[in-house]
Amino acid sequence: xxxxxxxxxxxxxxxxxxxxxxxxxxxxxxxxxxxxxxxxxxxxxxxxxxxxxxxxxxxxxxxxxxxxxxxxxxxxxxxxxxxxxxxxxxxxxxxxxxxxxxxxxxxxxxxxxxxxxxxxxxxxxxxxxxxxxxxxxxxxxxxxxxxxxxxxxxxxxxxxxxxxxxxxxxxxxxxxxxxxxxxxxxxxxxxxxxxxxxxxxxxxxxxxxxxxxxxxxxxxxxxxxxxxxxxxxxxxxxxxxxxxxxxxxxxx
Amino acid sequence: xxxxxxxxxxxxxxxxxxxxxxxxxxxxxxxxxxxxxxxxxxxxxxxxxxxxxxxxxxxxxxxxxxxxxxxxxxxxxxxxxxxxxxxxxxxxxxxxxxxxxxxxxxxxxxxxxxxxxxxxxxxxxxxxxxxxxxxxxxxxxxxxxxxxxxxxxxxxxxxxxxxxxxxxxxxxxxxxxxxxxxxxxxxxxxxxxxxxxxxxxxxxxxxxxxxxxxxxxxxxxxxxxxxxxxxxxxxxxxxxxxxxxxxxxxxxxxxxxxxxxxxx
Numbered sequence: 071x072x073x074x075x076x077x078x079x080x081x082x083x084x085x086x087x088x089x090x091x092x093x094x095x096x097x098x099x100x101x102x103x104x105x106x107x108x109x110x111x112x113x114x115x116x117x118x119x120x121x122x123x124x125x126x127x128x129x130x131x132x133x134x135x136x137x138x139x140x141x142x143x144x145x146x147x148x149x150x151x152x153x154x155x156x157x158x159x160x161x162x163x164x165x166x167x168x169x170x171x172x173x174x175x176x177x178x179x180x181x182x183x184x185x186x187x188x189x190x191x192x193x194x195x196x197x198x199x200x201x202x203x204x205x206x207x208x209x210x211x212x213x214x215x216x217x218x219x220x221x222x223x224x225x226x227x228x229x230x231x232x233x234x235x236x237x238x239x240x241x242x243x244x245x246x247x248x249x250x251x252x253x254x255x256x257x258x259x260x261x262x263x264x265x266x267x268x269x270x271x272x273x274x275x276x277x278x279x280x281x282x283x284x285x286x287x288x289x290x291x292x293x294x295x296x297x298x299x300x301x302x303x304x305x306x307x308x309x310x311x312x313x314x315x316x317x318x319x320x321x322x
Numbered sequence: 323x324x325x326x327x328x329x330x331x332x333x334x335x336x337x338x339x340x341x342x343x344x345x346x347x348x349x350x351x352x353x354x355x356x357x358x359x360x361x362x363x364x365x366x367x368x369x370x371x372x373x374x375x376x377x378x379x380x381x382x383x384x385x386x387x388x389x390x391x392x393x394x395x396x397x398x399x400x401x402x403x404x405x406x407x408x409x410x411x412x413x414x415x416x417x418x419x420x421x422x423x424x425x426x427x428x429x430x431x432x433x434x435x436x437x438x439x440x441x442x443x444x445x446x447x448x449x450x451x452x453x454x455x456x457x458x459x460x461x462x463x464x465x466x467x468x469x470x471x472x473x474x475x476x477x478x479x480x481x482x483x484x485x486x487x488x489x490x491x492x493x494x495x496x497x498x499x500x501x502x503x504x505x506x507x508x509x510x511x512x513x514x515x516x517x518x519x520x521x522x523x524x525x526x527x528x529x530x531x532x533x534x535x536x537x538x539x540x541x542x543x544x545x546x547x548x549x550x551x552x553x554x555x556x557x558x559x560x561x562x563x564x565x566x567x568x569x570x571x572x573x574x575x576x577x578x579x580x581x582x583x584x585x586x
Contacts, residue, residue, distance in 0.1 A: 134419055165489075165493045166434075166437050166438055166441060166486075166489065166490045166493050166494075167438065167441060167493070169434075169438075171381050171431060171434070171435065174431060174434050175431065178426060178430065178431075178482065182426075182478055182482065183419070183422060183423075183426075186414070186417070186422060186474070186475075186478065187419070189414050190414055190415060190417065193414060193415055194415070211485070212481075212485060214488065215485060215487070215488020215489040215490075215491065215492050215564055216489055216492065217489060217492035217493035217495075217496050218493075219489065220434075220486060220489040220490065220493065221434075223485040223486060223488065223489040224430060224434065224482035224483070224485055224486040224489070225482065226485065227466070227481040227482050227483075227484050227485025227486065228430070228478040228479065228481045228482040228485075229478075229481070230481050230485075231465065231466055231467070231468070231469060231477045231478060231480065231481030231484075232469075232474065232477060232478040232481065233469070234468060234469020234470070234477070235413075235414065235469040235470070235472075235474050235477040235478070236414045236469070236474070237469060238469045238470040239413045239414050239415070239474075240414075311469055
């Protein structure tokens with residue numbers, strides 16, 4: 071049997087990067103994937119490519135009504151909600167000295183408020199579907215600090231503890247809903263593209279990032295998607311409130 | 323070590339009560355000039371230091387606080403970002419966007435601004451200070467470590483403070499500012515944050531209930547945390563930066579109850 075047979079999964083940031091890689095894997099494993107993204111053209115195109123088991127909904131994660139509509143559209147299209155991937159996010163370089171309050175709020179709204187709203191509105195739909203699994207994309211920078219990513223670190227630290235709070239709440243309420251965080255290292259996705267092009271000393275941006283990882287390379291979106299698939303599936307039914315690291319040894 | 327902070331200037335946000343007031347008292351006893359920054363003088367529990375009305379969520383307030391300190395005291399050495407709110411009960415299903423934003427504005431953005439303006443102040447030379455230096459102490463919570471120790475928005479805000487502190491520490495180290503930054507993670511402390519519980523079940527009963535959930539058998543008194551803040555503020559911790567300091571009576575040390583401090 072396929073690993074996600076008949077499971078309906080909503081994916082924020084589903085049009086690109088880790089979200090898109092996971093959507094493809096969900097469909098391949100027998101599930102239904104609802105790609106939710108601000109980029110309608112890209113999301114529609116990928117959903118069309120994936121066929122009848124995929125669907126696109128527009129989503130701006132910082133707006134509560136947008137989440138409500140996306141969850142409703144998912145249930146209307148496929149009749150249930152079993153999985154949520156909160157992959158939408160923004161990677162921004164700034165330090166404590168150069169980050170403005172407006173920028174701090176923008177990054178935290180997208181990465182942290184957006185993830186909270188996804189959890190909040192997925193829970194009722196999952197309760198009505200017999201349970202589910204929520205996977206929140208944090209980062210290695212939710213585990214370790216970086217001088218050049220102050221607001222991003224804060225937002226991913228928030229996702230890390232928010233995830234545990236959601237997990238414990240759902241366990242206490244006996245909802246049969248699990249919630250875990252995934253902490254990728256630097257993954258070769260559009261989010262880090264600007265860094266690949268900027269040289270660091272005599273190294274290319276890519277080399278500099280590769281060297282951070284003991285495995286000596288960047289991660290691929292599929293490698294993170296494999297971990298997410300495990301967490302979405304019934305292979306991980308005793309895992310909740312936990313941190314899953316996928317970083318080529320970076321934090322080891 | 324009674325005068326180890328002599329000549330130093332310290333700011334304690336939320337300094338009027340609780341952990342802030344205890345920290346202010348200990349910093350002052352160690353010789354520091356302490357600025358107690360809090361929303362209103364009315365409810366303050368301390369006579370220590372110079373009181374300044376301050377709202378940590380307002381950038382303008384931070385700008386004028388820093389200008390005022392550099393004009394009056396002439397330097398800044400210690401920043402204790404202690405002001406915070408629980409935001410009231412709220413789980414992932416009941417928390418509103420308004421509650422979320424309100425809690426982040428004070429607990430997360432307030433600490434961000436506190437660090438940003440602290441660095442400006444600590445780099446400023448004068449009043450006997452000849453090189454950039456300082457210590458920033460951010461009060462997070464065990465809710466910044468585990469998921470069952472507070473309401474949803476609070477838990478997220480304290481996780482943000484935990485990681486923000488590390489980023490600030492590493493940045494200041496790279497820039498060779500001589501400024502350290504660490505986070506403190508209290509468990510249950512007998513402060514006004516528990517007033518709703520005291521009102522519901524009575525103070526003694528509430529303290530006994532929460533105390534029994536800490537392996538050490540009691541809640542912390544503000545003084546317990548004040549001692550940790552003093553140590554982090556002083557030169558005794560000069561090799562310590564970007565680190566997490568838990569003072570929680572052992573509550574996060576081992577196998578945990580599903581809800582550490584009562585239902586959220």
